[in-house]
Amino acid sequence: xxxxxxxxxxxxxxxxxxxxxxxxxxxxxxxxxxxxxxxxxxxxxxxxxxxxxxxxxxxxxxxxxxxxxxxxxxxxxxxxxxxxxxxxxxxxxxxxxxxxxxxxxxxxxxxxxxxxxxxxxxxxxxxxxxxxxxxxxxxxxxxxxxxxxxxxxxxxxxxxx
Amino acid sequence: xxxxxxxxxxxxxxxxxxxxxxxxxxxxxxxxxxxxxxxxxxxxxxxxxxxxxxxxxxxxxxxxxxxxxxxxxxxxxxxxxxxxxxxxxxxxxxxxxxxxxxxxxxxxxxxxxxxxxxx
Numbered sequence: 001x002x003x004x005x006x007x008x009x010x011x012x013x014x015x016x017x018x019x020x021x022x023x024x025x026x027x028x029x030x031x032x033x034x035x036x037x038x039x040x041x042x043x044x045x046x047x048x049x050x051x052x053x054x055x056x057x058x059x060x061x062x063x064x065x066x067x068x069x070x071x072x073x074x075x076x077x078x079x080x081x082x083x084x085x086x087x088x089x090x091x092x093x094x095x096x097x098x099x100x101x102x103x104x105x106x107x108x109x110x111x112x113x114x115x116x117x118x119x120x121x122x123x124x125x126x127x128x129x130x131x132x133x134x135x136x137x138x139x140x141x142x143x144x145x146x147x148x149x150x151x152x153x154x155x156x157x158x159x160x161x
Numbered sequence: 162x163x164x165x166x167x168x169x170x171x172x173x174x175x176x177x178x179x180x181x182x183x184x185x186x187x188x189x190x191x192x193x194x195x196x197x198x199x200x201x202x203x204x205x206x207x208x209x210x211x212x213x214x215x216x217x218x219x220x221x222x223x224x225x226x227x228x229x230x231x232x233x234x235x236x237x238x239x240x241x242x243x244x245x246x247x248x249x250x251x252x253x254x255x256x257x258x259x260x261x262x263x264x265x266x267x268x269x270x271x272x273x274x275x276x277x278x279x280x
Contacts, residue, residue: 020236075186075213078205082193091202114249117190117208120201121249122256134256136205 009054010044011037050103055159063155070151071116078117078136092138093122096131096145098153105156112152119144165229172228176221183217190214200259204252211248216241 014037015030022029081089100106110121113133123132135144168176186209193206219237226234263269 017239020239023234023236071212075209078193078209079186079189082189082196082206082209085196091199110253111246111249114252115208115212115245117212118205120204120256121253122260134201134205136202 007041010041013037014040053102053160059155059159063152063159066151066155067112067116074116074118081118081136089137091134091136094133094135094138094141094144096133096148098124098129098131098149100153100157100161102156102160105160109148109152109156113148165225168225168229172224176225179217179221179224183214183219183221186210186217187214201256204256208248208252211244215244 011034015033018033018036019025019029098106098109100109106124109131110124113119113121118136120134121131122134124130125132131148133144133148138144190206190209190211193209194203197203197206219241223234223237260269
């Protein structure tokens, strides 16, 4: 059952995109969407994606809302920096040791960090497992490490590991 | 196509507010690209337009066409989905290219692993 769910998730996702794109729930479109979803998933397996666990939907939803709130807040912060820069601000690199191992979790973390204005994912050393990010306003390294580890990494591990 | 003039006043006001706010944020991001000093600072600025800026404009579009066509029009969320999945990749590539070149030319020292924390 779990296996079936896992295998039908990707086709269902692609079909949902197709239906949304065509803005229609007509039977013909549903059939076409199902075929395209199946085909897309088959193409994807050729890329040999690494195995991952099914994410916990509720925890994922919580992380999503957290990220949305953070993105809104950093939009305002970065806009303020652009229009009225404080002379004390200094940008810089921050290095953060990570315990997150799931490749999907790391990919999600990369998207979250980079999509949030003010922080950008620069590099992840897969041997020492240290992540380097660049921040627009480096108040204190500790705060950034706590934000990334305490907020995002903890949630992602909860969802995926 | 239903003419835009048929949009009721309250909706027109909300749509205008959303689109203007989104445009203002995107403009702020573009300005930041000009005003900030170093490359690494500059790459942060356009993310304003690709996150909240785009969201506000797309929300305005959704509201406008939902009211005009009297049915939910939500396929704009796809734009948001694709934009938020693809822009980080380009930004990361740009930053990494800049960093590796700066390290090569000795302008920036490579971020050193601090031994006290990474172990």
